[in-house]
Amino acid sequence: MARTTGSDGEKTEAAVREAAVSLIARLGYEAMSMRQLAAEVGVQAAALYRYFPTKEDLLFTLMREHMEGLLEAWEAARPASVDPVDRLTAYVENHIAFHIGRRHATHVSNMELRSLSHERLTQILKMRTAYEKELRTILRDGAEVGVFQVDDTGLTAMALIQMMTGVIVWFRPGERLSIVEVTASYLSMTMRLVGATISHGTARPSGRARDAVAL
Amino acid sequence: MARTTGSDGEKTEAAVREAAVSLIARLGYEAMSMRQLAAEVGVQAAALYRYFPTKEDLLFTLMREHMEGLLEAWEAARPASVDPVDRLTAYVENHIAFHIGRRHATHVSNMELRSLSHERLTQILKMRTAYEKELRTILRDGAEVGVFQVDDTGLTAMALIQMMTGVIVWFRPGERLSIVEVTASYLSMTMRLVGATISHGTARPSGRARDAVAL
DNA sequence: GCAATAATAAAACGAACGTTCAATTAATTC
DNA sequence: GAATTAATTGAACGTTCGTTTTATTATTGC
Structure with missing residues (x-):
């Protein structure tokens, strides 16, 4: 045939x-x-x-397009606001939504890097670094303005990304928690982790002591 | 020969x-x-x-002994104290020390689960679940006593473990940060994330408003 | 020093791997 | 409806895989 x-x-x-x-x-x-x-x-x-043309070409294509999609999603979701809290909120929400929506592709992009040639690995890592840099910038801006309490921007960014991406390991749609609930929880944990202060809420900052976000 | x-x-x-x-x-x-x-x-x-006897037996042996080592390390590090803050501190410190010390083995145990037979996979996952349960118990106890603010114990435990284990992805001994610094940072982030209150410090709890751990 | 045992090498097994090539048929173009 | 192009099959290629078997040598116990 x-x-x-x-x-x-x-x-x-x-x-x-x-x-x-x-x-x-x-x-x-x-x-x-x-x-x-x-x-x-x-x-x-x-x-x-x-x-x-080859098995590796197939893998690379899948990974490249996944990373491009992640960067494009963030471009589209990035808020106009300069407020670090707004920007961090958008970053977390976009990250979780994207990763839950593409669990399998994320798994592939994160786990199969070692099967790429050196040149292609570099290409993928460059995209990943660019994406992570966006978060570092938000954290640094927030720390400079005093709205975040972060002792090491790079370390905090990595910790947050690992925490957020980890959602694909245990989260299964349709089980105990909904996507909305999970996102809200991760957002709350993130804000606490970076020591975000309530900058425009009902609480009045009094002296040195700042209240942590309650959520 | x-x-x-x-x-x-x-x-x-x-x-x-x-x-x-x-x-x-x-x-x-x-x-x-x-x-x-x-x-x-x-x-x-x-x-x-x-x-x-087989390649898979080799893999399984490595994984099982790694997980046994992790559980034993925690048994040895688990404090006598009932204070959730003390226990959480010990958990974080043990987890990070163990995982940094055995980066390669951790990588294997986390990434190669799919190469195990169903029965052996179950066996490894059982150990992992037991280890994670220890953290959930600490968080639940702390939440009940009111020293932690956690809206979902299970979700928080998973987020914390992903965050802490992620240290092996980017941490390289001898680079910018020392193990001691990294551990201190992760401990600080963890305490903020769970909304730990200062229960025995110099600060006096006044009414509803509680101060977040400063570190 | 001789028998028993432990540790390895060397060669081979069939199966599966990624990939290529020629042949063949369906769809499209004019 | 003939010529061209697109899509796929079936068979084969050389390699490598995990594993087994047999023979051989070092070590140990008496």
């Missing part, structure tokens, strides 16, 4: 990407064979090579 | 374990071949099978 009735390159490629993200997330990149992936799509292994 | 001069089963097995942790952490379990591991030890691949 050869070309099958109803076959369509665009649809096949999309199916390959989707199946690859799911399979790599579940089995790991090394453990997933091209034949397994092909079977999931309903095609022979050779057909995959029409869309991706 | 056959048995080599100076060969010693105990030493070889220890060398295999050590090399395996390092190689699996660097390359991943699936990507590491038994021949590669054998070469690292300075032995032929067949010799490995004198110590571990």
Whole structure:
């Protein structure tokens, strides 16, 4: 046999990407064979090579597009406000929404970095660093203005990102907690962690003692 | 050739374990071949099978002993005090010290779970759950006494563990920050995150408003 | 120093891997 | 409706994989 009735390159490629993200997330990149992936799509292994020249090209494409999507999502969500609290709130909400929505792809991007060539690894890490830098900037601005109490901006940024990204490890949609509840909790924990002060609430700052965000 | 001069089963097995942790952490379990591991030890691949019946047995042994070590370390570090702040402090300090000290093994135990059989996976997860439960208990006790402000014990425990374990991703000994500094920062962030109040300090609790830990 | 045992090497097993190639059929273009 | 292009199959390639078997040598116990 050869070309099958109803076959369509665009649809096949999309199916390959989707199946690859799911399979790599579940089995790991090394453990997933091209034949397994092909079977999931309903095609022979050779057909995959029409869309991706090598297995690593496939992995890299998935990772690059995921990171691009993350950066684009933040560009779109970034508020006009200069208030560090507003910006941190937007960052946390965007991060959690994006990662919960793309659990499998996030898993792949975080766990399979070692399977990339040196050059491609550098490319992905550059994007990741740019994304993390956004958070560091927010924390630094907030600390300078005095609205955050942070002793080390870099360390705090890493701790927050690890904490937030970790949500994909245990969170399952439709279980005990809703996305809204989880986001609210993480936002509350984040604000406490950075020692955010209530800058425009009902509480009046009195002397040296500042109240932590209550939430 | 056959048995080599100076060969010693105990030493070889220890060398295999050590090399395996390092190689699996660097390359991943699936990507590491038994021949590669054998070469690292300075032995032929067949010799490995004198110590571990299969590749998966090797992985499982490494993971189980790592988790046992973590639980034992906590048993030893757990304070006699009933004060939730003391207990949380001990938990954080033990967790960070243990994970920084065994970065590679932690990486293996966290990343390669999917390569275990169902039964063995369950066994490892049981140990992990027991360890996490210790933290949940501390948080719950602290919340009941009113010394912690936590809206969801389970969620907070997961967030804290993800945050603390994440230290192995970016921390490198001998760089900008020392272990002592990092531990102090994480302790401070943890106490703020759980809304810990100063229960025995110089500050006097006045009415409803409670001061957050300053650190 | 001789027998028993422990530790390894060397070679081979079948299976699975990523990938390539030629052939074949469906869809599209004119 | 013929020519062209797109999509896929089926078979094969050389490699590498985890593992087993057998033979060989070092060490240990008596």
